[in-house]
Amino acid sequence: SQQGEEDPQALSIQEGENATMNCSYKTSINNLQWYRQNSGRGLVHLILIRSNEREKHSGRLRVTLDTSKKSSSLLITASRAADTASYFCAPLTGGFKTIFGAGTRLFVKA
Amino acid sequence: GAVVSQHPSRVICKSGTSVKIECRSLDFQATTMFWYRQFPKQSLMLMATSNEGSKATYEQGVEKDKFLINHASLTLSTLTVTSAHPEDSSFYICSARGGAGETDTQYFGPGTRLTVL
Numbered sequence: 392s393q394q395g396e397e398d399p400q401a402l403s404i405q406e407g408e409n410a411t412m413n414c415s416y417k418t419s420i421n422n423l424q425w426y427r428q429n430s431g432r433g434l435v436h437l438i439l440i441r442s443n444e445r446e447k448h449s450g451r452l453r454v455t456l457d458t459s460k461k462s463s464s465l466l467i468t469a470s471r472a473a474d475t476a477s478y479f480c481a482p483l484t485g486g487f488k489t490i491f492g493a494g495t496r497l498f499v500k501a
Numbered sequence: 502g503a504v505v506s507q508h509p510s511r512v513i514c515k516s517g518t519s520v521k522i523e524c525r526s527l528d529f530q531a532t533t534m535f536w537y538r539q540f541p542k543q544s545l546m547l548m549a550t551s552n553e554g555s556k557a558t559y560e561q562g563v564e565k566d567k568f569l570i571n572h573a574s575l576t577l578s579t580l581t582v583t584s585a586h587p588e589d590s591s592f593y594i595c596s597a598r599g600g601a602g603e604t605d606t607q608y609f610g611p612g613t614r615l616t617v618l
Contacts, residue, residue, distance in 0.1 A: 424606065433507075433594050434545070434609040479544070481607075489535070489596075489607055491545045 393418055394490040395463075395480035403498045410467040412495040414480030415460075423456060424481045425465050428494070434479065437465075472501040504528055505597050507610035514585055515618055521581045522613045524595030530575035531597035535607065536568070539592040551578055585617045 395414045404410050414423070422441045426434040440447045440456045440463065447454045453466040463482075467474055477494040504527040514520050524534060533552050537545040549565075551557040551572035559565045567589075569581040578597075582589055596609040 426609070431592070431612070431614070433505075433611040434596070436606055436608065439606055488547060488550060490547055491537075493544045 393420075393482055393484050394492050395423070395482045396492045397478065397480055397495045399495060400493060401496045401498070403500065404470055406470060406472055406499055406501050408470055410470050410474070410497055410499070412465050412478055412497070414463045414465070414482070414492075416463075416480075416482040417461065418484055420458070420482045420484055422483050423454075423463050424483065424489075425452075425454060425463075426479045426481060426491075428477045428479065430476070437478075467497075470497075470499045472499050475499045505531075505595065505608045505610040507593075507595055507613050509613060510611060511614045511616075513616045513618065516586055517584055519581055519583045520585055520615060521579055522593055522595075522615075524578045524580070524597070524610055526576050526597040526608070529597075529608075531578070532575065533598045534572055534578040535596045535598075536570060536578075536580050537594045537596070539594060539612075545594060548580075582615065585615070587617045590615055590617045 395416050398413045424439045425437040428434045438449050438454050440454050451468045456463045477496050479491045479494045481489045506525045508523045536548045539545045548563045549557045549559045551570050553572050553575050557570035572578040592612050594612040596607040598607050
């Protein structure tokens with residue numbers, strides 16, 4: 392298992408703007424997942440990208456993975472107030488445990 | 502996606518009592534379940550990993566005698582906080598990972614807010 396480190400810790404943007412958050416990790420991975428957590432709620436799985444993939448899209452979400460730099464990014468396009476939440480990355484190595492970093496707190500102003 | 506439920510969603514108890522939290526995978530068989538704890542404005546901290554039919558594996562610093570975990574079936578895991586104290590007040594979240602085709606993704610429950618008075 393390993394832990395992802397998200398950056399920035401907090402991000403505040405206007406509705407309609409794009410939001411980009413980054414994740415770095417330390418060792419080789421099998422896949423990397425992004426999750427969203429609304430305040431006081433459980434986590435929602437957003438997207439999974441495998442180690443042999445470089446980019447993946449899902450609706451307004453775009454995830455990239457650069458295994459040479461051990462980093463991933465999550466882009467939310469045309470952000471909405473409802474996107475306000477904390478976002479966590481979860482790199483998964485051969486081990487079984489998912490360890491979370493501090494996350495990125497995104498605030499989208501209407 | 503797969504659904505994981507938790508019960509209760511919120512519980513308030515007196516100091517010294519025990520509280521049981523249930524985690525169920527509703528539409529898949531969860532070979533492994535995880536229990537996390539989250540304090541306000543902090544990330545999720547993994548407490549333990551449980552596999553169906555075997556003892557849970559606890560993370561360093563988590564007291565196994567205080568946080569009893571039972572994974573009796575492929576769809577149910579329970580976390581019992583024994584002799585709860587105010588410092589145990591937290592948001593407890595379970596997640597489940599399934600069998601073939603589901604092993605890469607963890608599905609999370611909605612969480613249980615525990616308040617110990």
